[in-house]
Amino acid sequence: MRTNLSVDGDRLWRTIAASAEIGKGPKGGLRRLALGDDDKAVRDLFGNWARESGYGLKVDRLGNMFVRREGTDPALPPVLIGSHLDTQAAGGRFDGILGVLSGLEVLRTLDDLGIKTKRAIEVVNWTNEEGARFYPPMMSSLAFSGQATVEWANERTDRAGVRFGDELKRIGYAGPEPVGGRALDAYFELHIEQGPRLDAAGIRVGVVTGGFPTRGMRIEITGETAHVGPTAMARRQNALVAAAHVAVAIDEIGWRYAHAEGKTTAARLDLWPNLPGIISERATLFCDLRHPEAAGLAQMEAEIETALPDCARRGRCKVEIAERWGFSMMGFDPDLIGLIRQAAADVGEPTMDLCSEAGHDSYNVATVCPAAMIFTPCTGGISHNEAEDATLEATLPGVNVLLRAVIARANR
Amino acid sequence: MRTNLSVDGDRLWRTIAASAEIGKGPKGGLRRLALGDDDKAVRDLFGNWARESGYGLKVDRLGNMFVRREGTDPALPPVLIGSHLDTQAAGGRFDGILGVLSGLEVLRTLDDLGIKTKRAIEVVNWTNEEGARFYPPMMSSLAFSGQATVEWANERTDRAGVRFGDELKRIGYAGPEPVGGRALDAYFELHIEQGPRLDAAGIRVGVVTGGFPTRGMRIEITGETAHVGPTAMARRQNALVAAAHVAVAIDEIGWRYAHAEGKTTAARLDLWPNLPGIISERATLFCDLRHPEAAGLAQMEAEIETALPDCARRGRCKVEIAERWGFSMMGFDPDLIGLIRQAAADVGEPTMDLCSEAGHDSYNVATVCPAAMIFTPCTGGISHNEAEDATLEATLPGVNVLLRAVIARANR
Numbered sequence: 001m002r003t004n005l006s007v008d009g010d011r012l013w014r015t016i017a018a019s020a021e022i023g024k025g026p027k028g029g030l031r032r033l034a035l036g037d038d039d040k041a042v043r044d045l046f047g048n049w050a051r052e053s054g055y056g057l058k059v060d061r062l063g064n065m066f067v068r069r070e071g072t073d074p075a076l077p078p079v080l081i082g083s084h085l086d087t088q089a090a091g092g093r094f095d096g097i098l099g100v101l102s103g104l105e106v107l108r109t110l111d112d113l114g115i116k117t118k119r120a121i122e123v124v125n126w127t128n129e130e131g132a133r134f135y136p137p138m139m140s141s142l143a144f145s146g147q148a149t150v151e152w153a154n155e156r157t158d159r160a161g162v163r164f165g166d167e168l169k170r171i172g173y174a175g176p177e178p179v180g181g182r183a184l185d186a187y188f189e190l191h192i193e194q195g196p197r198l199d200a201a202g203i204r205v206g207v208v209t210g211g212f213p214t215r216g217m218r219i220e221i222t223g224e225t226a227h228v229g230p231t232a233m234a235r236r237q238n239a240l241v242a243a244a245h246v247a248v249a250i251d252e253i254g255w256r257y258a259h260a261e262g263k264t265t266a267a268r269l270d271l272w273p274n275l276p277g278i279i280s281e282r283a284t285l286f287c288d289l290r291h292p293e294a295a296g297l298a299q300m301e302a303e304i305e306t307a308l309p310d311c312a313r314r315g316r317c318k319v320e321i322a323e324r325w326g327f328s329m330m331g332f333d334p335d336l337i338g339l340i341r342q343a344a345a346d347v348g349e350p351t352m353d354l355c356s357e358a359g360h361d362s363y364n365v366a367t368v369c370p371a372a373m374i375f376t377p378c379t380g381g382i383s384h385n386e387a388e389d390a391t392l393e394a395t396l397p398g399v400n401v402l403l404r405a406v407i408a409r410a411n412r
Numbered sequence: 413m414r415t416n417l418s419v420d421g422d423r424l425w426r427t428i429a430a431s432a433e434i435g436k437g438p439k440g441g442l443r444r445l446a447l448g449d450d451d452k453a454v455r456d457l458f459g460n461w462a463r464e465s466g467y468g469l470k471v472d473r474l475g476n477m478f479v480r481r482e483g484t485d486p487a488l489p490p491v492l493i494g495s496h497l498d499t500q501a502a503g504g505r506f507d508g509i510l511g512v513l514s515g516l517e518v519l520r521t522l523d524d525l526g527i528k529t530k531r532a533i534e535v536v537n538w539t540n541e542e543g544a545r546f547y548p549p550m551m552s553s554l555a556f557s558g559q560a561t562v563e564w565a566n567e568r569t570d571r572a573g574v575r576f577g578d579e580l581k582r583i584g585y586a587g588p589e590p591v592g593g594r595a596l597d598a599y600f601e602l603h604i605e606q607g608p609r610l611d612a613a614g615i616r617v618g619v620v621t622g623g624f625p626t627r628g629m630r631i632e633i634t635g636e637t638a639h640v641g642p643t644a645m646a647r648r649q650n651a652l653v654a655a656a657h658v659a660v661a662i663d664e665i666g667w668r669y670a671h672a673e674g675k676t677t678a679a680r681l682d683l684w685p686n687l688p689g690i691i692s693e694r695a696t697l698f699c700d701l702r703h704p705e706a707a708g709l710a711q712m713e714a715e716i717e718t719a720l721p722d723c724a725r726r727g728r729c730k731v732e733i734a735e736r737w738g739f740s741m742m743g744f745d746p747d748l749i750g751l752i753r754q755a756a757a758d759v760g761e762p763t764m765d766l767c768s769e770a771g772h773d774s775y776n777v778a779t780v781c782p783a784a785m786i787f788t789p790c791t792g793g794i795s796h797n798e799a800e801d802a803t804l805e806a807t808l809p810g811v812n813v814l815l816r817a818v819i820a821r822a823n824r
Binding site: 193228229261264269270383384 | 547548667675685702794
């Protein structure tokens with residue numbers, strides 16, 4: 001492979017800047033919730049870029065967009081690159097977006113350099129990775145990998161009760177293609193680290209070896225409404241207070257595992273009726289546990305189960321774990337990791353091995369084809385925050401590693 | 413006064429039943445939020461009843477409705493009876509409603525019996541007593557008593573951002589009359605107790621001597637958004653966790669004063685962005701403190717102030733009391749209380765002295781004219797709950813006491 005092989009960093013940064021104009025947040029980040037008007041606008045822009053370069057564009061029934069540059073042997077399954085263009089409610093300009101637009105930049109670079117690959121290369125924009133509007137996150141790659149149905153996804157609703165399927169149709173992205181069920185050769189996802197290690201170490205390429213085991217829980221708390229005035233303390237069943245006990249207990253468990261990189265989050269709390277003059281009857285608390293080892297995660301989970309009866313007693317409410325989900329310990333494909341290491345070595349770029357602590361669509365795709373990820377630094381490790389930032393200088397080596405690894409795999 | 417003087421209990425109960433058809437809740441109670449379509453419907457019904465009986469009806473700029481039966485001396489300030497027809501999000505059929513419709517029943521009984529009074533008697537329906545949609549509660553009597561402006565009230569918004577003034581206009585109840593500023597002779601409010609004492613003791617008439625000192629606080633908590641996955645425990649500032657520490661501390665303080673009838677409520681918690689994948693940056697916690705003695709309330713308040721820095725430290729967020737409101741120790745008018753006691757004695761009904769633990773419009777009205785309240789039993793003390801209930805048998809004596817006290821005052 002040519003030693004001076006490189007993407008056009010300035011062009012990549014211009015596409016990032018063009019994306020950052022759509023759904024601007026008040027503090028310089030993005031608010032581009034899945035299937036909103038701004039999501040439609042960035043999809044249209046991405047589709048136009050694909051058409052301008054003469055690539056194929058297919059949209060499946062969940063709105064996943066596949067931009068395809070043909071290979072010389074159409075019979076072979078393609079190499080897929082991708083991530084997502086939706087953001088958190090107050091998210092950054094790079095989370096997900098960098099992965100999709102780096103994929104596009106890889107295709108454009110191959111055109112510039114007149115490089116043909118044996119396998120086709122496709123770039124995917126997964127619908128609703130963030131889950132900030134329609135729960136859960138990574139919904140469409142879950143369905144793509146056969147772990148959920150299109151019907152289930154279409155029935156998910158946002159807080160206003162709007163159906164996913166209706167919004168997808170409204171913005172014109174309920175495509176005709178079936179969801180998943182086709183052969184893929186490999187999947188590469190480039191993403192900002194969303195943590196501080198690369199940035200702190202001054203290393204620009206993270207080789208992602210796998211994903212942290214993760215457990216989500218929905219905890220339901222049931223009390224009873226009553227007037228805040230005349231209801232004696234001994235007659236109360238305040239779901240807010242019981243939920244507070246649970247949130248404090250969950251946080252304390254996280255601190256006990258922090259030395260081993262474990263962490264717990266009391267992340268979302270919905271209360272009803274949640275008014276100043278009335279004791280709340282219902283609380284729904286979403287919590288999240290992560291630990292680098294499956295055994296550690298199981299211990300944290302067991303500690304939460306042990307803590308809940310005491311929270312119920314102190315809060316005088318019924319407390320139960322209503323739903324659990326998560327990822328087991330997963331490791332990315334050794335062959336793809338090998339290609340990434342080789343590409344970094346070829347460009348003389350030092351790397352750091354990392355285990356992803358955030359969830360990514362690659363976890364789902366890894367269940368149907370070999371998958372791997374490359375991390376690039378984000379300033380101060382800040383993410384899911386409008387202040388999220390990255391520099392071209394710190395990002396470019398990772399994109400070039402992606403380019404080389406993809407070419408190597410696509411010519412296999 | 414005639415010893416057999418009595419309202420028509422069956423008619424009163426029919427008006428309660430007619431009201432209970434408007435805005436029915438799923439569990440047999442009412443959901444009739446201020447200025448919604450159901451609030452308009454019950455206002456229309458109340459207005460029609462007034463017109464059918466030939467009473468005057470005036471509506472002020474905040475939608476407060478005044479139904480007037482003239483007296484023989486039009487120059488004298490009227491005696492006012494009233495309460496509210498709006499309800500909590502999941503409220504009962506009696507809270508507030510009984511006070512307004514008992515007032516109407518008093519007027520109708522005077523007609524039935526051909527009784528003329530020297531002073532006019534008016535029945536008021538105060539707008540948005542509950543504060544379940546537009547905060548704060550008792551907003552319109554606050555403005556009526558000159559403690560807030562019409563402009564301030566009109567700018568209050570519900571959670572969807574809808575302005576009070578716009579909704580008032582939409583339902584056709586932004587009336588032409590000025591808010592307050594006119595002479596009143598006295599104000600009587602009959603209300604269910606919203607506590608268990610009368611029901612437990614089998615006593616049907618509560619003489620309300622005053623209101624519990626009450627303190628409300630809005631506590632603002634500021635953390636920082638971050639991704640729940642890669643953000644180490646030591647880098648987090650989770651506003652939900654800090655708010656949970658505050659809620660637990662507030663609840664614990666309530667238990668320490670429960671022996672003296674003190675109580676604290678962590679009542680409403682709003683979080684942002686409140687999503688499963690992201691640490692929340694902002695929390696707003698509304699809390700409520702009540703104690704029968706001003707000194708006890710001040711001690712509870714001081715304990716909360718003392719607890720907050722530790723909650724901030726443990727939750728790693730900024731925590732501050734952003735707003736406080738409340739009622740000092742207040743006592744109702746001795747002359748009106750005397751009339752209520754005399755009326756109960758005249759009908760041979762035992763009474764119990766009570767201090768109101770809930771807030772009522774009468775607290776505001778008491779700042780501009782003599783005011784007093786009568787409590788009637790509610791089953792099991794349950795209120796602000798669809799299961800709230802009352803029987804005619806337990807209610808009728810209180811309404812007859814109201815009738816007699818009002819006649820006595822109106823002939824003064």
